Amino acid sequence: MSASGDVKIVPTACLHDCGGRCPLRVYVKEGIVIHIEGEERYRACLRGRSLRQRLYHSDRLKYPLKRVGARGEGKFERISWDAALDEIALELKKVKEEYGNSAIFYSASGSSAILHNRRAGYRLLNMFGGCTTAYGNVSNEASIFASISSYGTMWTGNTRDDLINSRLIIMWGWNPAETIWDTGTSFHLIQAKEAGIKIVCVDPRYTESAAAFASQWIPIFPGADAAMLIAMAYVIIKEEWVDQKFLDTYTVGFNRFKAYVMGAEDGIPKTPSWAEPITGVSATMIERLAKEYALKKPAALVATWSPGRSGYGEQFHRAAIALATMTGNVGIHGGNAAGWEWAYPSTPSVGGLPVGKNPVMEGTAPHKNSLPHPNAPNASNARVHNTKVWDAMLAGKRGGYPADIKMAYFMGGNPITQLADTRRGINALRRLEFVAVHEQFMTSTAKFADILLPVNTNLEKEDMGVPWLGAPYYVYANKAVDSLWESKSDLEICTLLAPRMGIENYNDKTDEEWLRQIVEDSKDIPDFEAFRRKGIHIVDLAEPWVSFKEQIENLEKNPFPTPSGKIEIYSQMLEDLNNPEIPPIPKYIPTWEGRDDPLAQTYPLQLISSHPKRRVHSIFDNISWLKDIEPQALTINSVDARARGIVNGDLVKVFNERGKMVIATKVSERIMPGVVHIHEGGSFEPDEKGVDRGGCPNIFLKSRHSPGGAFCTNTALVQVEKL
Amino acid sequence: MQISFYFDQSRCICCHTCNIACKDWHNIQDVKVNWRRITTIEEGVFPNISVASLSLSCCHCEEPACASFCPVGAITKGQENGVILVDTDTCLGKDHCEVCLQACPYDVPQFGAEENSKMQKCNLCLDRTAEGKNPACVDACPVRALDAGPMEDLKAKYGDTKDGIGFSYDTALRPSILIKPRKAEKEGENKDFI
Numbered sequence: 001m002s003a004s005g006d007v008k009i010v011p012t013a014c015l016h017d018c019g020g021r022c023p024l025r026v027y028v029k030e031g032i033v034i035h036i037e038g039e040e041r042y043r044a045c046l047r048g049r050s051l052r053q054r055l056y057h058s059d060r061l062k063y064p065l066k067r068v069g070a071r072g073e074g075k076f077e078r079i080s081w082d083a084a085l086d087e088i089a090l091e092l093k094k095v096k097e098e099y100g101n102s103a104i105f106y107s108a109s110g111s112s113a114i115l116h117n118r119r120a121g122y123r124l125l126n127m128f129g130g131c132t133t134a135y136g137n138v139s140n141e142a143s144i145f146a147s148i149s150s151y152g153t154m155w156t157g158n159t160r161d162d163l164i165n166s167r168l169i170i171m172w173g174w175n176p177a178e179t180i181w182d183t184g185t186s187f188h189l190i191q192a193k194e195a196g197i198k199i200v201c202v203d204p205r206y207t208e209s210a211a212a213f214a215s216q217w218i219p220i221f222p223g224a225d226a227a228m229l230i231a232m233a234y235v236i237i238k239e240e241w242v243d244q245k246f247l248d249t250y251t252v253g254f255n256r257f258k259a260y261v262m263g264a265e266d267g268i269p270k271t272p273s274w275a276e277p278i279t280g281v282s283a284t285m286i287e288r289l290a291k292e293y294a295l296k297k298p299a300a301l302v303a304t305w306s307p308g309r310s311g312y313g314e315q316f317h318r319a320a321i322a323l324a325t326m327t328g329n330v331g332i333h334g335g336n337a338a339g340w341e342w343a344y345p346s347t348p349s350v351g352g353l354p355v356g357k358n359p360v361m362e363g364t365a366p367h368k369n370s371l372p373h374p375n376a377p378n379a380s381n382a383r384v385h386n387t388k389v390w391d392a393m394l395a396g397k398r399g400g401y402p403a404d405i406k407m408a409y410f411m412g413g414n415p416i417t418q419l420a421d422t423r424r425g426i427n428a429l430r431r432l433e434f435v436a437v438h439e440q441f442m443t444s445t446a447k448f449a450d451i452l453l454p455v456n457t458n459l460e461k462e463d464m465g466v467p468w469l470g471a472p473y474y475v476y477a478n479k480a481v482d483s484l485w486e487s488k489s490d491l492e493i494c495t496l497l498a499p500r501m502g503i504e505n506y507n508d509k510t511d512e513e514w515l516r517q518i519v520e521d522s523k524d525i526p527d528f529e530a531f532r533r534k535g536i537h538i539v540d541l542a543e544p545w546v547s548f549k550e551q552i553e554n555l556e557k558n559p560f561p562t563p564s565g566k567i568e569i570y571s572q573m574l575e576d577l578n579n580p581e582i583p584p585i586p587k588y589i590p591t592w593e594g595r596d597d598p599l600a601q602t603y604p605l606q607l608i609s610s611h612p613k614r615r616v617h618s619i620f621d622n623i624s625w626l627k628d629i630e631p632q633a634l635t636i637n638s639v640d641a642r643a644r645g646i647v648n649g650d651l652v653k654v655f656n657e658r659g660k661m662v663i664a665t666k667v668s669e670r671i672m673p674g675v676v677h678i679h680e681g682g683s684f685e686p687d688e689k690g691v692d693r694g695g696c697p698n699i700f701l702k703s704r705h706s707p708g709g710a711f712c713t714n715t716a717l718v719q720v721e722k723l
Numbered sequence: 724m725q726i727s728f729y730f731d732q733s734r735c736i737c738c739h740t741c742n743i744a745c746k747d748w749h750n751i752q753d754v755k756v757n758w759r760r761i762t763t764i765e766e767g768v769f770p771n772i773s774v775a776s777l778s779l780s781c782c783h784c785e786e787p788a789c790a791s792f793c794p795v796g797a798i799t800k801g802q803e804n805g806v807i808l809v810d811t812d813t814c815l816g817k818d819h820c821e822v823c824l825q826a827c828p829y830d831v832p833q834f835g836a837e838e839n840s841k842m843q844k845c846n847l848c849l850d851r852t853a854e855g856k857n858p859a860c861v862d863a864c865p866v867r868a869l870d871a872g873p874m875e876d877l878k879a880k881y882g883d884t885k886d887g888i889g890f891s892y893d894t895a896l897r898p899s900i901l902i903k904p905r906k907a908e909k910e911g912e913n914k915d916f917i
Contacts, residue, residue: 043865046743177736211774212736669769
């Protein structure tokens, strides 16, 4: 901490669950935050710099609240902390005694802090006998599935300073200008562009990243990405541009994939002409990109997560990985393995608050379609897929779910706007016996609480953070100011709850003691005091980090962590799942609610959603500095708008079988005809008829996940009408 | 000497961080008041489109129209540094005047929502530059698209580049800004495929 006059500068960080993890310098005068600046190298974005408005927002939850109206109505009265904690403990004990621990549903999100937030509640409930949780990463389960089944690991990425070594960068759905994807990524892409490296963007939208970095934009229909990649594979095979030596040495099963691609398997050669009507991309363009990718080596195909958030999204990632291997772009500088993208192992280097084991999951079998691989995410069938949380609450064991859920404990996260099929969510929460919520603001989910507890922001507590995707640094978040009003941290709240629940030894340390221990255990941060003083520890890498370099240099000594020890283009593990929807080689499988679904006669527009530059999911939505930057709107191409008599700014009705919304339009050339877009994280604000006025796109999503677990935020058909 | 801004439009990712950093440093809570404004210029029809963004604050013109038209002399240009400042005590306020806003071709003058609010705008973070620091926007830009310093130094560093997409250099006012333009992607371009 440094001080100048009566102003002290506190090194802290922005720990929200976004693609960055940014160090911040907070100016504090007489206990009040007066400015927030970034750090020179890893520069914070507009969100982190707005944390002051978030900290002092008049709508912060200030005191514990108890519901007085109907659940969801949003009417509360102030109660004491003692009364609030007593009631939560009482309800937890009641539900546990009457129905067992699996009747408690726990979910937490909203922060990527190491100490606070999600770990605090999970530790508490695990010590209490466990709880039911959700599986299926909402952001990127398809990429996890493909990376584990192909490479045996999620550590497939390179640090961003390696982009400069590429000759071609393909941003497939990648939009780091808005989603950050590791702090500093945009600057590395600018440097790549200025070095003359060709950058191509494949995306249904002409994003800020397409505008700033790419010299070529290839618009593609949502859900069709695998078809284009497979047609590129066709071109590369046909023209004999395949890196056969790489395939022979490092991969298994290419011939099986080749048989499918060339048509030997099913009689359909997957030519660019085959892909053209599926993708909306001309055969010529597919051929040109295939040639470019095959011959401009090294080339980085960044197969990001949004295309995978579709029905059969796993196939997109599997196909991208196949392409990266066919061209020998794995494990080399300037290449990219097209997997999940974790690079430097900063995430596993720090543990975090220990959460223990969840007894509800102990001894359970894996769920159907989970990967039998040690690096695969926890596969217990005692968990409920994130798309099915609401359905599980409504249908319970009789509906085939692992538990009869009676209460929900949400530690932030706002699942009403962030999970699928909001209407079902509301019905589900209304039917529960008890809902407890920790929050900072009255979110769409907080309104459904019976007891709502005010949580402090990350400027009011001590914590640390790790970059999302393996940038080589760590941030320490010093506490800048004392907690405002009566707010407390999740860990503090759980510490107070524990004795009321009959739990001993939940927390015997101060926050600082925890962090000191976590840092000491990490082995990668040499000096706790220096780390805390500077607020950042940067690992000096001699050269950019490239995943699988050791495998490529010496496969015998360093096999891939797969059953075969090689990259599995064909996967026996997938074959053994015996599910035609999860084929052992990458295939294009048309999704439900795609353009060819008969439902498209009624709902002809494909709705996609993406992360806005001004929010982290639903967080920051209420920040006045940010609100006007990009008002929540439906983006629609002028062709689709004209056909409906819509002009820019018009209010329209958006609807399908699952939801109705009234929202302003943004008529734009920056989106494909046939596709409409709403930023995710808009609040759910139903009017008296249940029509959403807040712009929450997830009301339109089906409670159906992809067989490999993808949460399908980009698979929904809707219709739009002028109001 | 003339302290000036440099803006590299070819780098700008339209993230608005510069504006938020400005608002934070100068503690501007009014959402409609933007000392630095980011506009997006979109041209063409799908799929042949080009998009550029422009981040602009006060250009601290060499011949500032705002100052010459201000009826009460509230706007002055610094002799030492060329920075244009507003004396809010003298300014007549938006309910009585706004001549500066009409005079400025770049829509720089800003007025708050309160009654008879006085003109406000970028002061090139004189408090920061006095300490040898960059303006808040410059230090904030994630892609290093902004710079500030004496005009001669900027010209030596970046060349004498004046026009950008959405910005035309006014030869009478001589705005003290260098802009490296984004090249417009033309229809049928992208011929650099092998």
